[in-house]
Structures are given as structure tokens and as C-alpha cells.
Amino acid sequence: MNIPVAATHHPRDxxxxxxxxxxxxxxxxxxxxxxxxxxxxxxxxxxxxxxHITVSGIGCTGRSAGYVNLDSYHxxxxxxxxxxxxxxxxxxxLKVAVISGDGDLTTIGGNHLIHAARRNVDITVLLVNNxxxxxxxxxxxxxxPHAARTTTSPYGNYETPFNIPHIVAACGAPYVARWTxxxxxxxxxxxxxxxxxxxxxxxxxxxxxxxxYGKKNGYAExxxxxxxxxxxxxxxHDADLSKVGITMAQDDPIVVGxxxxxxxxxxxxxRQEVLARKLGGSK
Amino acid sequence: MADEKAILTGExxxxxxxxxxxxxxxxxxxxxxxxxxxxxxxxxxxxxxRMPLVGGQYIQxxxxxxxxAAVIGASCAGAKAMTxxxxxxxxxxxxxxxxxxxxxAPCVIVDVQxxxxxxxxxxxxxxxxxxxxxxxxxxxxxxxxxxxxTVQEMFDHTVRAFNASERYRMxxxxxxxxxxxxxxxxxxxxxxxxxxxxxRSVPTVPQDQYKPFDxxxxxxxxxxxxxxxxxHMTGLTHDDRGYPAxxxxxxxxxxxxxxxxxxxxxxxxIETEERLMDDAEVAIVLYGSTLGPAWQAVQEARKEGIKVxxxxxxxxxxxxxxxxxxxxxxxxxxxxxxxxxxxxxxPVREYASCRVxxxxxxxxxxxxxxxxLRDLRRLSA
Numbered sequence: 080m081n082i083p084v085a086a087t088h089h090p091r092d093x094x095x096x097x098x099x100x101x102x103x104x105x106x107x108x109x110x111x112x113x114x115x116x117x118x119x120x121x122x123x124x125x126x127x128x129x130x131h132i133t134v135s136g137i138g139c140t141g142r143s144a145g146y147v148n149l150d151s152y153h154x155x156x157x158x159x160x161x162x163x164x165x166x167x168x169x170x171x172x173l174k175v176a177v178i179s180g181d182g183d184l185t186t187i188g189g190n191h192l193i194h195a196a197r198r199n200v201d202i203t204v205l206l207v208n209n210x211x212x213x214x215x216x217x218x219x220x221x222x223x224p225h226a227a228r229t230t231t232s233p234y235g236n237y238e239t240p241f242n243i244p245h246i247v248a249a250c251g252a253p254y255v256a257r258w259t260x261x262x263x264x265x266x267x268x269x270x271x272x273x274x275x276x277x278x279x280x281x282x283x284x285x286x287x288x289x290x291x292y293g294k295k296n297g298y299a300e301x302x303x304x305x306x307x308x309x310x311x312x313x314x315x316h317d318a319d320l321s322k323v324g325i326t327m328a329q330d331d332p333i334v335v336g337x338x339x340x341x342x343x344x345x346x347x348x349x350r351q352e353v354l355a356r357k358l359g360g361s362k
Numbered sequence: 363m364a365d366e367k368a369i370l371t372g373e374x375x376x377x378x379x380x381x382x383x384x385x386x387x388x389x390x391x392x393x394x395x396x397x398x399x400x401x402x403x404x405x406x407x408x409x410x411x412r413m414p415l416v417g418g419q420y421i422q423x424x425x426x427x428x429x430x431a432a433v434i435g436a437s438c439a440g441a442k443a444m445t446x447x448x449x450x451x452x453x454x455x456x457x458x459x460x461x462x463x464x465x466x467a468p469c470v471i472v473d474v475q476x477x478x479x480x481x482x483x484x485x486x487x488x489x490x491x492x493x494x495x496x497x498x499x500x501x502x503x504x505x506x507x508x509x510x511x512t513v514q515e516m517f518d519h520t521v522r523a524f525n526a527s528e529r530y531r532m533x534x535x536x537x538x539x540x541x542x543x544x545x546x547x548x549x550x551x552x553x554x555x556x557x558x559x560x561x562r563s564v565p566t567v568p569q570d571q572y573k574p575f576d577x578x579x580x581x582x583x584x585x586x587x588x589x590x591x592x593x594h595m596t597g598l599t600h601d602d603r604g605y606p607a608x609x610x611x612x613x614x615x616x617x618x619x620x621x622x623x624x625x626x627x628x629x630x631x632i633e634t635e636e637r638l639m640d641d642a643e644v645a646i647v648l649y650g651s652t653l654g655p656a657w658q659a660v661q662e663a664r665k666e667g668i669k670v671x672x673x674x675x676x677x678x679x680x681x682x683x684x685x686x687x688x689x690x691x692x693x694x695x696x697x698x699x700x701x702x703x704x705x706x707x708x709p710v711r712e713y714a715s716c717r718v719x720x721x722x723x724x725x726x727x728x729x730x731x732x733x734x735l736r737d738l739r740r741l742s743a
Contacts, residue, residue: 096594099605129590132587144596145594145605145606148592149592150585150589150592151592151593151595152435152595153594153595153596153597153598153606154431154435154597155457155458155597157427158427158458160428161395161424161427161428161429161432162431162432162434163435164423164428164431164432165395165421165431165434165435165436165439166435166436166438166439167435167439168393168419168432168436169393169419169435169436169437169441170439170586170588172588173588190424190428191424191428191431194424194428354414358414
């Protein structure tokens with residue numbers, strides 16, 4: 080009897096630094112799915128792997144750069160986007176992706192996020208949102224739903240979270256998408272598309288955090304949070320982005336989709352256009 | 363050799379900040395990431411005009427944190443990169459200065475100092491960031507810093523700062539100040555062939571043999587992003603491959619090497635200038651913009667028969683301890699003159715074997731020759 084080989088190939092064979100495994104992420108964490116989706120999108124990319132660069136900030140997601148077998152840079156907390164900006168400008172041939180978490184990119188690094196979207200530098204940002212600071216022990220941040228309990232909001236979060244696609248789209252990003260770690264095919268395709276878009280592209284990835292956010296909010300088992308995503312996710316590519324903020328309430332949807340995919344001159348194109356007008360020729 | 367077309371060889375009458383920008387371009391700088399701040403903004407303005415003309419990039423970031431992050435990113439992608447700022451911006455940059463040290467990313471950071479703390483005196487000079495240039499970021503590290511005293515040195519020292527940063531794979535500081543940054547004076551830019559320009563070494567071994575932080579070398583070659591070496595670089599303590607590690611041995615090994623690459627090369631890095639020290643009984647120790655008033659005071663004092671000379675730190679960091687040790691054996695006293703309330707006087711006291719007196723002011727003005735002369739008279743009495 081021939082036993083069929085279930086899989087002859089896994090992205091980790093070439094694209095992950097498997098000698099560094101086991102990784103540091105908790106059982107049930109969604110980051111493995113994110114990393115795999117990124118790796119699959121890399122395999123599908125027309126850009127040679129040597130020109131793909133991964134830049135991360137600090138936090139659980141920030142460790143992604145350490146596991147990809149590419150030129151990879153693990154920078155300081157919140158500063159992955161400006162680091163990636165400098166890298167892309169210094170060598171426009173590079174395909175620079177930032178993979179980092181919600182705390183890193185929207186809280187301590189929020190200023191850089193909005194300016195990168197406005198400036199429209201040609202980089203891709205994979206923003207993994209697990210609603211809290213995981214690495215430091217599950218504290219609330221700028222994405223934690225109102226009233227959610229965390230280690231620093233023991234009575235519930237007083238604040239209200241950012242609606243990330245709305246902000247980034249308002250700043251002019253030509254590509255904005257959101258998927259959960261349950262939507263693995265759409266996620267991979269979305270990252271592939273983000274690589275192709277000229278300018279700033281952002282994919283928000285909603286991901287379970289059983290040990291942090293999950294434990295204090297009824298999702299101590301990752302499958303429960305994934306189940307919440309499954310029951311509440313609504314695909315709406317044309318959603319009104321002012322209404323896609325996530326509450327994690329039982330009667331509120333998690334709206335996902337490829338929300339924005341438009342043409343807008345990138346930073347490089349805008350620079351070239353101005354310089355050609357003033358100085359003539361290619362600069 | 364420097365890029366001939368980019369270099370404005372000849373005589374000029376320029377502001378110090380403009381001279382510094384031309385020095386950077388002559389050294390091969392092709393990436394400027396910055397944020398406007400008085401009294402350094404002329405550097406950004408000139409780089410904004412000049413970068414597109416020499417095939418470089420000027421980007422104005424949203425703050426100084428982003429500026430230094432972009433500079434380090436550009437450096438890792440192979441560019442010679444710089445930023446310029448003043449005290450408040452220099453404070454914001456400190457965390458990523460640590461990152462540049464840890465990634466061993468060459469770059470140049472210019473601080474055109476002004477009166478502080480906080481917003482302080484935006485338009486007036488000071489030298490209050492001198493210890494910050496060594497101890498501003500957390501953890502152990504060594505610094506290389508140049509302190510230009512003239513417009514010509516704003517050009518010359520910036521070239522040397524880039525060379526040192528490329529040679530030792532680390533951030534290097536140009537600690538200028540408002541007085542020297544905004545004074546105008548004659549500048550001679552030499553022909554390209556007379557400007558020595560260094561570049562970081564890059565790996566020549568195959569990818570599977572390359573270790574980005576190979577500790578068998580004091581300064582390992584640096585693979586730039588996109589060259590196919592698949593490097594991992596992290597601000598975490600890391601082993602020779604660049605992989606994070608949390609054991610004390612790896613930490614001591616790494617941080618020890620980062621510190622040793624400066625300490626073991628001190629003789630090649632440190633530069634000082636001595637004037638009239640042969641028969642001096644008192645030495646004025648200074649750096650940067652205090653040279654002008656001090657030199658005037660020395661000439662007056664000599665007329666009065668006071669045997670005084672000058673020891674000037676061209677590189678305040680690494681600290682020129684051998685020069686201080688030697689000079690202090692031959693004089694009765696050292697007078698440290700600086701535009702702060704006591705900074706570089708501390709390492710001077712650490713290494714001097716003679717009496718050390720401090721003459722300072724917290725900035726806002728230059729110390730006058732009369733003040734210096736008054737102290738010289740007291741010291742020689």
C-alpha cells in the first residue's frame with residue numbers, strides 16, 4: 080500500500096530559521112499562522128528573496144524578524160516603520176515588510192504609523208493585533224477594547240481603542256486590509272497583494288492571545304477566541320471604515336476585508352515628479 | 363578617494379553648519395534623515411538642497427526618534443547616513459543610539475549644542491551635552507566624538523567622523539555648538555583626491571560561512587541588506603550569528619567587544635592639539651568653541667609673563683587620558699574652560715596629577731578672554 084505523503088514542502092524549509100525553534104510564542108498564539116502566511120506570500124512574490132527584508136519592533140510579534148530566513152532587523156520599540164523607511168529610501172530595490180504588534184505600531188509607534196501612511200513610502204506593514212501587550216504580561220494598550228480586563232486594567236479598560244483601518248485609510252494609505260488568523264487564505268492573498276501595491280500597504284491581522292488578553296476575558300483557550308472570530312467575522316470589502324472598530328462584544332461584528340486598494344503616488348514617485356519639474360532629468 | 367563631482371573644491375565663505383554639510387557630502391554621505399531644530403537647521407536645509415544633486419536622499423521625519431531610526435535603517439541598507447540636531451533632539455535619539463551601537467551600524471550624529479536643560483536657549487550656544495555624548499543611552503558603550511572649533515573643522519571633522527564610523531562600525535558624534543555652527547568664516551575645500559574617504563568592510567566569504575557579529579574580529583565585516591547574506595540583526599544581546607541570547611557569557615562577550623573596539627583603538631582615534639605647551643606652567647584644557655576666547659587670553663597672559671599653553675581635545679571621546687596624564691605632570695595647574703557647569707572637567711580630574719580648576723558658564727554666551735585671564739592670573743600667582 081502506498082502511503083501518500085501529505086506534504087512535501089513547508090515554507091519553513093527555506094524561509095524560516097528552523098534552527099531557532101522552538102519559538103518563544105505561547106501555545107494557541109496566532110503568530111505562527113501570521114509567519115506562515117507571510118512565508119507563503121514570499122514564495123509567491125516575484126521579488127527575489129534576497130531583496131525581501133523583514134523589520135520588526137519589540138514585543139511578541141516583534142520576534143518575527145528573528146525567525147524568517149531573510150535579511151531581518153529587530154529594532155527598538157515602536158521604531159520599525161521609520162527604520163524600514165530609511166532602508167527603503169537608501170535602496171529602492173528592497174521589498175521591506177514591517178511585522179510588528181499593535182502595541183508597538185499603534186501605541187508607542189503610533190506617530191510613525193500615521194506619518195508613513197501619509198508619506199506613502201513603499202513598505203508593507205503586517206500589524207498583528209491581539210488587543211494587548213503580550214510580552215510584558217498582558218497589559219492594556221491603544222487597541223484594547225473598552226472595559227476589557229488586563230493586568231493593568233483590573234476593573235476594566237477605561238479607554239477606547241483605535242480603529243486601525245479607519246486611521247490608516249484616513250492618512251491616505253493606498254492599501255488597507257484586515258483579516259483574522261482564521262482567514263488564512265484571504266490573509267495570504269492579502270499579503271501578496273500588499274507586496275504588489277505601490278506605496279504604503281497595511282494588513283491588520285486579528286490574532287488570539289490566550290495567555291494575555293484571552294485569559295482575563297473569557298478566551299483562556301485559544302480555540303475560544305478563534306471561535307469568537309468565526310462567529311463574528313463579516314467579510315465586507317466596501318465597509319464604512321468609520322464603523323469597523325472592534326469591541327469584542329457578543330453582539331458586535333468583526334468586519335474584515337480588503338478595504339482599500341487604490342492608486343496613489345508613492346513617496347518615491349512624488350519626489351521624482353517634483354525633482355523632475357524643478358531640476359529636470361532623473362535624480 | 364571622494365566623489366569629485368559632489369565636492370565643491372575651492373575657497374568659500376560659509377557658515378559652520380553649511381561647511382559641516384559639505385564635509386558630510388565629501389565623506390560620501392548620501393542619506394540625511396532629520397527634523398528641524400535650532401541651531402542646527404542650516405544643516406538640514408543645505409542637505410535638502412544638495413542631496414538630490416549628488417544622488418542622495420533627504421527625508422524629513424516626524425521627529426528625532428524617527429530620524430535616527432531612518433538613519434540606522436539606511437545605514438543597514440548600505441548608505442552613509444547622518445542626522446543633525448540639537449539638545450532636545452539629541453535626548454530623543456538616545457535609545458536608538460544604543461541600537462546603532464548594538465547593530466554596529468555606521469552613522470554620524472551631529473549635535474549643534476544650545477543652552478539646556480529642556481528647551482533652554484534655542485538660539486544661544488552651550489556645551490552641555492558633552493557627557494550625554496558618552497553616557498546618554500543606557501548600558502555600557504564607548505563613544506567617538508569630534509568637537510570642531512572652527513568653520514574649517516566643521517568640514518574636516520565631519521569627514522573624519524564618517525571615516526571613523528565606517529572603520530569601527532558605530533555611530534560617531536560631531537559635538538558642535540551654536541557658536542561654531544552659525545559663525546561664518548573662510549573654508550577651503552580640498553580637491554577630491556586629497557580627501558581620504560573610508561568605507562566599511564563587507565564580507566567576501568560565502569553566505570553559509572558568514573557570521574555578522576564574528577567575535578574573532580574586533581570589527582567584523584558588515585553585510586548590507588539585500589546582498590544575499592540573510593543576516594539577522596537585533597538590539598537584543600546576540601551571539602556571533604546575530605541570534606538573541608540571554609546568558610551572561612554571550613552578553614559579556616558582545617558588549618566587551620563593542621567597548622574594546624574603541625578602547626583598543628584609542629591611539630588611532632584620539633586627536634589633540636597642543637599650543638605653547640613646551641614651557642607652560644599652566645595648561646588650559648578645552649574643546650570646540652572655547653578655543654577663540656581662550657587663545658586670546660593665552661596671548662594676553664603671555665605678555666604678562668604667565669607661562670600658559672593650551673591642550674585642546676579634537677576628540678573629547680574617547681577621552682584623551684594619555685595627553686591629560688602627560689600634560690598634568692609638566693604643569694602646576696590645569697584650567698578646564700567649557701560652556702557648561704562642569705562636564706569634561708570630571709574625566710580631566712580623573713587622570714590629571716596636578717591641580718584642576720574649572721571655568722564654566724551654562725551657555726547663552728561665550729566665556730570671555732577677561733574671565734579666563736583672571737583665572738590664569740590667580741593660578742599663576
